[in-house]
Amino acid sequence: MKKTMLAGAIALLLTPLIAQASQASCEQIRDDIARKIINNGVPESGFELDIVPNDQVSQHGGQVVGHCGQDTQKIVYIRLADN
Structure with a gap:
């Protein structure tokens, strides 16, 4: 019984750390x-990759190529002119 409770307590303590990692x-x-x-x-x-909040993507221009921050931000690809 004690082993089961200990294992459960450890699992509860490690869950946020695993999710964050x-x-x-x-x-x-x-x-x-x-x-x-x-x-x-x-x-x-x-090229340039910018991290922008979701509500600013349309104003930023470029193409969305990824997301992060639990889908609160987008990664936008912008092709730069050749020099």
Whole structure:
């Protein structure tokens, strides 16, 4: 009985930590997307990835390529003009 209660208590204590660790930060997700774009041959100076709140996506322009922050923010890809 004590082992069951102890296991349950440990599980309850670890649940928030596991959930927090599984959610990558917006910056990490943006960096992963940037790495994939660069690996597809686009120069780093040829695009911009911005993290914007959901309600500002339409004003920001560009194409949504990801989301983060428990879907409260979007990652927007903007192609820059060639120099």
